[in-house]
Amino acid sequence: MRKIDMTDQLWARLLAMRGSASQTGADEGDPVMALYAPIAAAERSFVLAQVGQSLDGRVATPSGDARDISGSDGIAHLHRCRALVEAVIVGVGTVKCDDPRLSVRAVKGPNPVRVVIDCRAELTGDERLFRDGGAPVILVQGHDAPVKSHGADVIRVHRGEGGLDPQDILDALADRSLRRILVEGGARTIARFIEADLVDRLHVAIAPLIIGSGPAGIALPPIDKLSSAHRPAAKVYTLGSDILFDCDLKNPAVSVSGEREHIRVADHA
Numbered sequence: 001m002r003k004i005d006m007t008d009q010l011w012a013r014l015l016a017m018r019g020s021a022s023q024t025g026a027d028e029g030d031p032v033m034a035l036y037a038p039i040a041a042a043e044r045s046f047v048l049a050q051v052g053q054s055l056d057g058r059v060a061t062p063s064g065d066a067r068d069i070s071g072s073d074g075i076a077h078l079h080r081c082r083a084l085v086e087a088v089i090v091g092v093g094t095v096k097c098d099d100p101r102l103s104v105r106a107v108k109g110p111n112p113v114r115v116v117i118d119c120r121a122e123l124t125g126d127e128r129l130f131r132d133g134g135a136p137v138i139l140v141q142g143h144d145a146p147v148k149s150h151g152a153d154v155i156r157v158h159r160g161e162g163g164l165d166p167q168d169i170l171d172a173l174a175d176r177s178l179r180r181i182l183v184e185g186g187a188r189t190i191a192r193f194i195e196a197d198l199v200d201r202l203h204v205a206i207a208p209l210i211i212g213s214g215p216a217g218i219a220l221p222p223i224d225k226l227s228s229a230h231r232p233a234a235k236v237y238t239l240g241s242d243i244l245f246d247c248d249l250k251n252p253a254v255s256v257s258g259e260r261e262h263i264r265v266a267d268h269a
Contacts, residue, residue, distance in 0.1 A: 001236045001237065001238050001243075002031035002034070002235065002236070002237050002238070003031060003237070003238050004031055004032055004035060004073075004077070004237050004238065004239050004240075004244075005031070005032065006032055006076075006080075007032075010030075010032045010033070011080075011107065011108070011109075014032075014033075014036050014037065014040045014080075014084065015040070015083065015084075015108075015109055015110075017037060017040040017041045018040050018041075018084060018180075019040075019041075019042070019043055019086075019180065020040075020041055020043070021041055021042075021043035031237060034235070035235075035237055035244075035246055036080060036084060038201070039081065039084045039085065039180065039201070040084045042179075042180050042200075043179075044179060045170065045174060045179045045180075045181075046085075046179065046180050046181070046200050047170070047181045047183060047193065047198050047199050047200050047201075048081060048085065048180075048181070048182050048183070048199070048200065048201045048202075048203065049182075049183040049184075049190045049193060049194065049199045049201070049202045049203070050078060050081055050182060050183070050184050050185075050202075050203045050205070051185075051187070051190060051202070051203070051204045051205070051217035051218065052069050052070040052074055052078065052205045052207065052242075053069065053204065053205070053206055053207070053216075053217045054069055054206070054207060054209040054210055054211045055206060055207070055208060055209060055210050056210050056211060056212065057216050057217065058211040058212075058213070058214040058215065058216065059185075059186070059187055059214070059215055059216065059217045060097070060186075060211075060214050060215050061211060061213075061214045062213055062214050062215075064093075064097040065097070066094075066097060066098055066185070066186070067098060069207055069209060069211075070205055070207050070241075070242055071207050071208075071239075071240070071241025071242050072106075072240075072241050073239040073240035073241040073242055074205045074207055074239055074241055074242035074244075075106050076106045076107055076239075077203075077205060077239050077242070077244065078106075078184075078205070079104050079105060079106040079107045079109075080107050080109070081182050081203070082102070082103070082104050082109075082111070082112050082182060082184075083104045083107060083108075083109025083110055083111075083112075084109070084180070085112050085180040085181055085182040086112055086113060086177075086178045086179060086180045086181070087112050087113040087114070087115050087138070087173055087178040087180075087181050087182070088102050088112045088113070088114060088115065088181075088182045088183075088184050089115045089116075089117065089169070089181060089182065089183045089184065089189065090102065090114075090115070090116055090117070090184050090185050090186070090189065091116070091117050091185065091186050091188060091189035092116060092117060092118040092119070092120075092122050092123060093186050093188065093189075094184070094185045094186045094189070095116055095118075095123060095127055095129070096122075096123075097186075099127055099128050099129075100128075100129070101128060101129060101132055101134060102114045102129060102135075102184070103132075103134050103135065111134055111135035112135060112182065113135055113136050113137075113138060113176075113178055114129055114134070114135055114136070114137045114138070115137075115138045115139075115140060115169075115173065115178075116129075116137065116138070116139055116140065117140045117164065117169065117189060118139050118140065118141055118145075119140075119141060119142045119145065119159060119163055119164055120141075120142060120145050120146075121139075121141050121142075121145040121146045121147070121148045123139070123148070123150065124150075125148070125150035125151075130150045130151060130152065136152075136153065137150075137151075137152035137153070138152060138153045138154070138155060138173075138176075139152045139153070139154045139155070140154075140155045140157055140164065140169055140172070141154060141155070141156055141157070142156070142157065142158075142159030142163075142164060143156050143157065143158050143159055144159055145159075155169070155172045155173075157169060157172065163192070165196070166192050166193045166196045166198050167196060167198060170198060183199065186215075187215055187216065187217050187218060187219065188219075190217070190218060191218055191219055194218065194249065197249075199249050200248075200249060200250050201246060201247065201248060201249065202232070202245075202246075202247040202249050203244060203245070203246055203247070204217065204244070204245040204247065205239065205242045205243070205244045205245075206242060206243045206244075206245070207241065207242045208241075208242075232247040232248060232249055232251060233247070233248040233251040234246060234247045234248070
């Protein structure tokens with residue numbers, strides 16, 4: 001397990017690398033650079049998904065309370081990821097439950113554009129991100145949803161039987177020069193991007209917390225035997241308060257039997 005020991009100098013270097021397509025291979029020996037440089041230096045489309053969960057794999061209570069699952073170092077990690085990308089995506093359920101700001105506060109760095117997938121235009125405009133004077137907000141709505149902007153930029157995407165196509169969302173963001181993307185939540189939104197094979201890296205931060213019941217971070221189809229489990233290439237880091245799994249989803253998953261498999265996610269339509 002590698003330890004993340006962030007310094008002001010390393011963080012300034014990472015911020016300077018944002019979108020630079022710098023060569024990072026020489027920094028693989030430094031845990032900080034190995035973890036964050038691939039995000040910062042991605043010049044073309046790069047999608048990072050982040051899950052913060054408890055020891056028993058929960059991301060919220062049954063009532064939907066998802067705040068304060070991550071420890072202080074886990075929160076700092078999440079805010080570093082926000083600072084290194086250009087846009088952060090959440091689903092409408094996350095906004096309804098948590099009313100997040102989606103800003104960078106635990107570290108120094110720029111705030112990402114905030115993107116909310118509000119397929120049916122359910123938000124009221126009273127949510128904090130519309131009123132906090134922070135980074136721009138983009139609402140992604142279905143083509144057949146009521147027209148509601150709440151002062152934000154609106155992207156209208158064709159809504160099929162399974163909802164909005166994550167690739168259409170990424171294409172629309174790329175048209176706005178937003179290519180380094182963090183998919184932050186909730187579990188349903190993250191699952192859709194993974195199912196579409198659009199996630200380059202998955203970060204799973206585990207905090208020493210036992211919730212007991214509630215939703216899981218990613219919903220995979222049930223399996224009968226552990227030999228069928230998906231095993232993406234992963235590196236493990238200690239953040240301090242939390243343990244982080246950095247999973248490379250573009251590296252084909254390998255089962256216990258050694259067969260290469262594609263990650264498949266349950267349908268949440």
